[in-house]
Amino acid sequence: MAAAISAKSLTKEFGRREVLHGVDFEVETGSVFGVIGPNGAGKTTTMRCLLDIIRPTSGTIRVLGTDPRAGGPELRRRIGYLPGELFLAGRVTGRTLLAHYEAISGPVPPGRVDQLAERLGLDLTRHIRKLSKGNKQKLGLVQAFMHQPELLVLDEPTSGLDPLVQQEFHAMVREAKHRGQTIFLSSHVLSEVQQTADTVAILRDGRIIAVESVSALREGAVRRVRFTTSGIAAHDAVARLTGVPGVGHVEVLESDGTATLSATIGGDIQPLVRMLASLRLTDLVLEEPDLEEAVLTMYAAPQEEPR
């Protein structure tokens, strides 16, 4: 099956500054593809090139088999786009705005807008200018999903959403994939992409430094663990912790009656969980894997040699 998106040797200059330096990737039809990278890495720029909002300086792009430059409104209707920054000025209600978008995006199944709004907890009767950031984001999501496009391009889709709504969004992504839609999304949070994506591309300073399946990425991710234990001397706790495979950077934060230790853990957490189960814990925090730490650990290769 042809790729839903293919980008080859994409470069983009703004003035004399090149911000994409030969980006290559392919997104399989029907898959969820996440691009992660720190602020300014070029995620939004890449997405805007895919949608022909801006044009690459060089390189080739195919979106749903078509060059976005030539696709026009017909191609645009097959795509749902959530921009990173929504400019929703106006005195109209959410419902009116969505009706306006429907005229551009093509038919929306009956009841679909209300169903999506209800799932996300969005009041469509409110004026847009009165909506909070999170509610504007929900409106943007309804707009992107409502016509069930073949391809969804979502720039930082959960930005501003509370955790429950984020969960609902993840369910929407799973359902879209189940229907055969392709999803291309960006985030700077690895944990978010892990929950939804099949494949992750890591973009740093305008270069894709790795494309990995999510399972491979998760295995390589480094997390920080912190726990407090009683009834054991700090140095004994340190010895046990140090003996766990994948543990590093062990530190004693407190050793006054109880011992509080912190460390990093990479890869499988099972051995750590087993060791912790043997202690009397009064506190335990296993943090989300840190994007930078995970990326730097797995892809410590110098940037001059991108894959």
Ligand SMILES: Nc1ncnc2c1ncn2[C@@H]1O[C@H](COP(=O)(O)OP(=O)(O)OP(=O)(O)O)[C@@H](O)[C@H]1O
């Ligand atoms: N219109 C523009 N004119 C000049 N420079 C731009 C323009 N748009 C983006 N840039 C620059 O291109 C680089 C990549 O920006 P981009 O917005 O694509 O990054 P990003 O990965 O989406 O970051 P963020 O996570 O902060 O949204 C940045 O250095 C940014 O300043």
